[in-house]
Amino acid sequence: MQIPFNKPCLTGKELDYIKDAVSRGKLSGNGHFTQKCQEFFQGQYGFKKCLLTTSCTDALEMAAILCNIQPGDEVLVPSYTFVSTANAFVLRGAKIVFVDSREDFPGIDERKIESLITPRTRVIVPVHYAGVACDMDVIMDIAKRHDLLVVEDAAQAVNSYYKGRPLGGIGHFACFSFHETKNIQCGEGGMIVINDERFCKRAEIIWEKGTNRAEFFRGEVSKYVWVDIGSSYLPSEVTAAFLWAQIEHLGELQERRKLIWNLYFEGLKPLEDKGYFTLPKHPDYATNNAHAFYLVCNSPEERTKLIAHLKQQGVLAVFHYLGLHNSTYYVEKHDGRSLPNCDRYAGCLVRLPLYYALSLEEVMKIIDFIK
Numbered sequence: 001m002q003i004p005f006n007k008p009c010l011t012g013k014e015l016d017y018i019k020d021a022v023s024r025g026k027l028s029g030n031g032h033f034t035q036k037c038q039e040f041f042q043g044q045y046g047f048k049k050c051l052l053t054t055s056c057t058d059a060l061e062m063a064a065i066l067c068n069i070q071p072g073d074e075v076l077v078p079s080y081t082f083v084s085t086a087n088a089f090v091l092r093g094a095k096i097v098f099v100d101s102r103e104d105f106p107g108i109d110e111r112k113i114e115s116l117i118t119p120r121t122r123v124i125v126p127v128h129y130a131g132v133a134c135d136m137d138v139i140m141d142i143a144k145r146h147d148l149l150v151v152e153d154a155a156q157a158v159n160s161y162y163k164g165r166p167l168g169g170i171g172h173f174a175c176f177s178f179h180e181t182k183n184i185q186c187g188e189g190g191m192i193v194i195n196d197e198r199f200c201k202r203a204e205i206i207w208e209k210g211t212n213r214a215e216f217f218r219g220e221v222s223k224y225v226w227v228d229i230g231s232s233y234l235p236s237e238v239t240a241a242f243l244w245a246q247i248e249h250l251g252e253l254q255e256r257r258k259l260i261w262n263l264y265f266e267g268l269k270p271l272e273d274k275g276y277f278t279l280p281k282h283p284d285y286a287t288n289n290a291h292a293f294y295l296v297c298n299s300p301e302e303r304t305k306l307i308a309h310l311k312q313q314g315v316l317a318v319f320h321y322l323g324l325h326n327s328t329y330y331v332e333k334h335d336g337r338s339l340p341n342c343d344r345y346a347g348c349l350v351r352l353p354l355y356y357a358l359s360l361e362e363v364m365k366i367i368d369f370i371k
């Protein structure tokens with residue numbers, strides 16, 4: 001038996017919609033399918049303005065430009081996250097101030113944020129780890145009192161909620177990923193959400209290489225010109241057409257992931273009760289979009305053994321982030337504070353296979369192997 005960690009899912013209509021896009025004779029960005037996708041997110045979740053991007057990384061880079069980050073500005077980022085969360089701001093000259101994870105959850109420890117704020121701090125970037133919300137009321141309150149902007153890294157958080165509010169709709173900006181490892185995907189893809197009206201116009205310009213082409217398309221100006229900095233952040237219509245096929249099945253994909261997630265949880269709970277490892281704990285204010293199923297081993301040695309054991313049975317379980325404050329690129333730039341919770345998740349967390357086509361029998365087998 002071979003069970004990969006992830007298998008990208010096709011819902012059936014992807015190629016039909018790509019054909020449709022081709023037959024429309026306009027394959028560059030901001031066409032029919034791009035607008036359908038953007039309108040879906042605006043309508044379904046009440047996001048103010050959505051722009052598809054070629055990746056979540058690009059969406060984060062756009063957010064960093066929109067935050068007007070200048071060299072030396074400080075940005076608060078959890079260390080337990082993907083490279084791009086920090087790198088997007090480093091590209092603009094920011095200094096990253098890493099925040100530890102919570103003791104009970106890999107997400108940012110909201111209580112540790114405020115003491116790290118200095119006169120140079122500009123932005124807080126909460127990451128909704130595994131699609132589970134950070135305590136956004138606390139974070140937005142800190143941001144308001146210190147006049148900071150908030151960029152939600154919602155890469156894993158599609159269709160997930162905080163106190164009934166959709167993630168991605170709370171911060172000034174939010175960035176989603178449609179990479180093939182995420183709940184809905186188009187190979188490589190992403191989206192920036194702009195929730196604050198003040199930034200909507202500039203976002204469109206940065207998106208279109210620093211030009212006002214989007215306005216030109218709508219007939220609002222007679223020619224388009226270079227008006228600001230920007231880059232090529234739009235995906236082609238091929239990508240958007242693929243993504244539309246996934247969006248149409250979002251509900252079904254989510255149900256399946258939750259079923260698998262719950263099966264893992266029920267099956268492994270008795271082992272957690274005996275103290276072999278800990279399972280994810282979700283705060284009351286957060287929903288679970290079943291982006292990832294993970295367990296936290298009692299030591300890095302036990303994790304290594306568990307991964308090796310599963311591999312021997314043909315099951316690919318994987319660890320996750322290494323902690324950006326310890327990374328080759330940033331370790332010398334980090335201010336030296338130790339981040340013990342981040343280190344523990346970096347050393348002990350392991351993710352189990354979770355994808356649409358994973359059968360319930362396979363899940364039961366994986367549980368048995370772990371037992």
Ligand SMILES: *Cc1c(COP(=O)(O)O)cnc(C)c1O
Binds near residue numbers: 178
């Ligand atoms: C996947 C991911 C990203 C990067 O997404 P891309 O679309 O691959 O650029 C950024 N942040 C987090 C938390 C992620 O999980």
